[in-house]
Amino acid sequence: MVKTNAGRFFEDYTVGETIHHAVPRTVSGGERALYHALYPARHALYSSDEFARASGLPASPLDDLAAFHVVFGKTVPDVSLNALANLGYAEGHFLKPVYAGDTLRTTSEVIGLKQNSNGKSGVVWVHSKGFNQRDEVVIDYKRWVMVRKRDLDAAAPDTVLPELSSVIDAADLTIPEGLDFSGYDYALAGEPHRAADYEVGEKINHVDGVTIEEAEHMIATRLWQNTAKVHFDTSARPDGTRLIYGGHVISMARALSFNGLANAQMIAGINAGAHANPCLSGDTIRAWSEVLDIAETSANGVSAVRLRLVATKGDSAEMTLRGEDGKYRPDVLLDLDYWALMPS
Amino acid sequence: MVKTNAGRFFEDYTVGETIHHAVPRTVSGGERALYHALYPARHALYSSDEFARASGLPASPLDDLAAFHVVFGKTVPDVSLNALANLGYAEGHFLKPVYAGDTLRTTSEVIGLKQNSNGKSGVVWVHSKGFNQRDEVVIDYKRWVMVRKRDLDAAAPDTVLPELSSVIDAADLTIPEGLDFSGYDYALAGEPHRAADYEVGEKINHVDGVTIEEAEHMIATRLWQNTAKVHFDTSARPDGTRLIYGGHVISMARALSFNGLANAQMIAGINAGAHANPCLSGDTIRAWSEVLDIAETSANGVSAVRLRLVATKGDSAEMTLRGEDGKYRPDVLLDLDYWALMPS
Amino acid sequence: MVKTNAGRFFEDYTVGETIHHAVPRTVSGGERALYHALYPARHALYSSDEFARASGLPASPLDDLAAFHVVFGKTVPDVSLNALANLGYAEGHFLKPVYAGDTLRTTSEVIGLKQNSNGKSGVVWVHSKGFNQRDEVVIDYKRWVMVRKRDLDAAAPDTVLPELSSVIDAADLTIPEGLDFSGYDYALAGEPHRAADYEVGEKINHVDGVTIEEAEHMIATRLWQNTAKVHFDTSARPDGTRLIYGGHVISMARALSFNGLANAQMIAGINAGAHANPCLSGDTIRAWSEVLDIAETSANGVSAVRLRLVATKGDSAEMTLRGEDGKYRPDVLLDLDYWALMPS
Structure with missing residues (x-):
């Protein structure tokens, strides 16, 4: 029995199924320091615990994009190992800040499928959710990728196209609990x-x-x-x-x-x-x-x-x-x- | 008086002596994050505190190999600075997981010596032990290296060849206290x-x-x-x-x-x-x-x-x-x- | 209105003004680990919490130079973005060790100005102070840089040359509270x-x-x-x-x-x-x-x-x-x- 993971191909996805992605990850001050070492990141809220507290948060969170990369990275072995292209993102919500000590894991529900006319590949839409150790959703987004077929003779699935908003209404954004910029220090x-x-x-x-x-x-x-x-x-x-x-x-x-x-x-x-x-x-x-x-x-x-x-x-x-x-x-x-x- | 350390040469070792290696090291979440940044490490027990706890450990330990590298690194200035080759390892026991906050140090006992027939170098066998701040041995291993002589006229020491097992018996392995895979989450x-x-x-x-x-x-x-x-x-x-x-x-x-x-x-x-x-x-x-x-x-x-x-x-x-x-x-x-x- | 920061030019400095530099920074074990990954740093006091405690400190501090780089880095957008050369340092005092969890920020007072004879640039002397979250000064130093003029027709300021010591008297050094090498472990x-x-x-x-x-x-x-x-x-x-x-x-x-x-x-x-x-x-x-x-x-x-x-x-x-x-x-x-x- 072959033990290595060859990744999923287009015909391996079914609309409605939920994939539980592997390898949960606990983040610490190490990930924060590395983020600052790898990018010229200077937004004060992510650099200083004191600045974050003055803005109503308990401490400086992990940069939102670092949290996104962790949540996204979990999906790669199941969603994009055989991807030909990462086609797009939509409806990405940042729902809870991620703090040092949090453990993240990700699930993805398949919400759309459409075989390409060439019969060699297709587009897979997934709705991915990143959870922390309290099972709270921290990041929620849709993504679609073009994935190769393993077996070109596999039957094309019924086409399901998800309805996706091109822009999130400002009223639907989630503001982190406690966030308050009324005493903001611009200097x-x-x-x-x-x-x-x-x-x-x-x-x-x-x-x-x-x-x-x-x-x-x-x-x-x-x-x-x-x-x-x-x-x-x-x-x-x-x-x-x-x-x-x-x-x-x-x-x-x-x-x-x-x-x-x-x-x-x-x-x-x-x-x-x-x-x-x-x-x-x-x-x-x-x-x-x-x-x-x-x-x-x-x-x-x-x-x-x-x-x-x-x-x-x-x-x-x-x-x-x-x-x-x-x-x-x-x-x-x-x-x-x-x-x-x-x-x- | 020359202050810099030129390292030890073959004639500087005596069977039975114990070398106390310098520069103890405290590890943190920083070392854990760097290990994940430098290697495509994904074993869940070292990635997630939650997964480690579900396996009976108090938290996710530092990767065993990261702990090994720290313990090994301490020996380099005393054992392998003038080494011509790192010849082998044997009887390596991982006795205690290493956690963020632990401080590691290493000692090495010289357990074997054999001058090479060319008279220019010899083989040194050491038994190295890595300790944590509670003086518990965390890693214990034997290693042998070929080391140059400083003075080609130095007398050859008596040859002492340690007896080393080619394989550790499974019954002699130490299992970390509390480890329990009965509720293992394969997904x-x-x-x-x-x-x-x-x-x-x-x-x-x-x-x-x-x-x-x-x-x-x-x-x-x-x-x-x-x-x-x-x-x-x-x-x-x-x-x-x-x-x-x-x-x-x-x-x-x-x-x-x-x-x-x-x-x-x-x-x-x-x-x-x-x-x-x-x-x-x-x-x-x-x-x-x-x-x-x-x-x-x-x-x-x-x-x-x-x-x-x-x-x-x-x-x-x-x-x-x-x-x-x-x-x-x-x-x-x-x-x-x-x-x-x-x-x- | 242009939103990007073009940095200050020579004519933008006034002797006596204090610049409050942006982006405070909280340091953690991550910065410590990265310092050890980027430099072959082995001084035991910065490597081991146990060694630091045996020397009278509460824990191993962030390397003094790492703390200096953080404090210095804050000044770059305001002092040296348009610098032609970093000319010198003087009277640098390390007043308090920096520990994981500390948040650093920096201010600089302009203490000297001298336009160059070519009329195109000038020298700016600043007195910079790094503070922790308790508003204690951790590092205090003088630095001077050659900075371009934006407008070559801007009037030259009155020349003010600060008096700087070429060497700090040993009696004026600040020794970290509690530091005691009487039980120092040389091995x-x-x-x-x-x-x-x-x-x-x-x-x-x-x-x-x-x-x-x-x-x-x-x-x-x-x-x-x-x-x-x-x-x-x-x-x-x-x-x-x-x-x-x-x-x-x-x-x-x-x-x-x-x-x-x-x-x-x-x-x-x-x-x-x-x-x-x-x-x-x-x-x-x-x-x-x-x-x-x-x-x-x-x-x-x-x-x-x-x-x-x-x-x-x-x-x-x-x-x-x-x-x-x-x-x-x-x-x-x-x-x-x-x-x-x-x-x-």
Whole structure:
């Protein structure tokens, strides 16, 4: 009997089934320190216990994206080991902050299936939930991937297309219990700009760039126990390059966005995300943002700001997403649409 | 008076003496997180406090190999700074798990000496013990190394050859207090295979590969305070390469073996080990295992499985250890014979 | 309104103003583990809680240089983002050890200004203080940098030159409360040499070398939230190299100095420091030290030893700082004059 896990193929998924992903993970100050070592992360709420307490939280949580990577990493052996492409994200809710000592695990329900017309692969939609040790959902999101068929003769399943919102309504965002920005210290946070200082349509060039090294993206991707071969093994792709985990680009861009969005402290939701082009070692990542919406929340002094975060591997100064053909420009790596919480 | 430590030479060892190695080390969640960042480690018992508690332990321990590297690293300045080769390991017992907050130190008793016939070097056998802050032995092992003579005219010592077992009897393994796999959660652990599902002689190709970078092996080796020059200094070897610490290969291969041996949770003993060929940056490490023995233990639901773990720098699919000449194949990096604890 | 921070230029500083630097940082066991992973750090007091307790401290503190890097890193966005050169340090006092759980922040008072004769830049002197969460000053130092003018027509400020001591008097050093080396364990510390064994004028070649990788210095520099572009972005300098943060060289040299100065446990003061030549990836860092002074302190069994620590990128055996022209030799990277605490 073969003991190794070859991963699931398209015909192995059934709409309605729930996959219980393996290898729960306890996080500590070690993961926090590594996150700061791997990304130029400076949002004060994730850097200082004192700042977090002054904002109504019990301590500084693990960066929302670090928590997301842990939750996401668990799904890889069951969802994306044989994936041809990670197609998109939607309806991502950050429901509870994750603290040192918490243990995370993930489940995914299959919510959609559609075989491709070529008969060789299909699209799988999953609804993934990350739980802490109290069985509270901390992160909840939908994701769809293109997965190869093992047996090209396997019958196509009935097509089921989930209904997904293109954007989360601000009123549906969950604000962490106790969060209060009424006594916010802008000097300690690093910038004076509150939500009221931003305008819908405003674009911000985050200026700084980081040139990526193989060792760094592998250390980061392993930290989240993401096992996809293409990130680690030079023999996995024909040209011998190691494809960089898309989440590494998300975290790098989000950290770079501090410069101009230092007060966009917490991520409350992910509306949509696309990895527009592959990122490789040697690329210099830059980022720009566009303000898409600004909304009130029920929490004291807390606004929700909807942002488009774009990572590029060229100059970020032009701040253009698409070429004349309507397609992503070749230097665009990431187009992420998310909600952040900011002092009003 | 020269203040720097030039290390010991062959004539500096006396059978029966005990060396108290320097620089005790307290470990924390930081070492745990770094172990997960440096190796694709996914054994659930070392990843999740909750999984460890469900297995009868107070919390998730530091990976056994991380504890081994700390204990081993302490011996380097006194035992292997002038070593020509690390020849072997035997009778390695893992006696107590190491937890965040524990402080480790190491002693080594010289148990054997044999000058080589060329008169330029000799073999030193040591019996090393790692202690925690309660002076409990956590790891106990024998190791032998070939060490240069400082003074070629120094008299050869009487030859003393220690008697070493080639394999630890399963009955002599120490099972961590409280360990109980009777309520083991195979879904959370990642694979359904219990000890009873394996057969002696069975070979498992672990499939996945990791291409090694200089920064990663240096970060790992420093983390264990291993100071051997050849790992860090491009001028230490004639060809300018940095030799990768053998323990880095052990940890990488063991982590890769999750795929097929996810339930081989804890290491209880090391029977033998050989670093068959040097590993260098750019090599892609793969691994395969062979089941050598399966035994009961006194603990509830816990079996001991004796495994040969082989790391290669080529394809791991052929699973052949030696060439027609009886020697290790040139792509074999490691041949490790160990006992793991697995649900029955 | 532009939201990104372009940094301050020479004309933006006023003598007497105090800058409250952003992004406080809580440190944990994660930062400690990373420090040991990035540098070959082996001083026992920073490695072992037990050794620290036997020396009268409550636990093993964060390495003094790690604490310095955190405090220093906070100043970069306000002081050195547009710096042309980091010119020097003086009067650096290490006043309180930093422990896991502490939160650090930094302020800088502008204490001197002098426009350069070319009218394009000027020198800014700042007096920086790192505070913990109890508002206790943990590190206090002066630093001066050459900063560009934004507007070349801006009027030159009145020249104010601070009076700085070239060396801290041993009597003015602060010894951590409770520090007591009367029961010092030299075997555990790694070397037998006490302060009385060193002579003023004695030079020590620390022998070992480490070849630097891009990934390592970037991970280290980010860990301290130091954002200077030249360390991360290959497009920031005309030749495409990434300049290595001077503090990385300081920590590497200090860690290498263990071999010969294992008992120079804690740093009590920095008298002066110069980054003599730039350090780049691929350089092999070595170090040598010179004993400049030895003094008593008020603490039990504790002496202060004044040391010159020199990092080189060539051979460290010659131990010569300057060429015949009186200038630093081209292979000298660092010339640091500091006070360390050592058993008497």
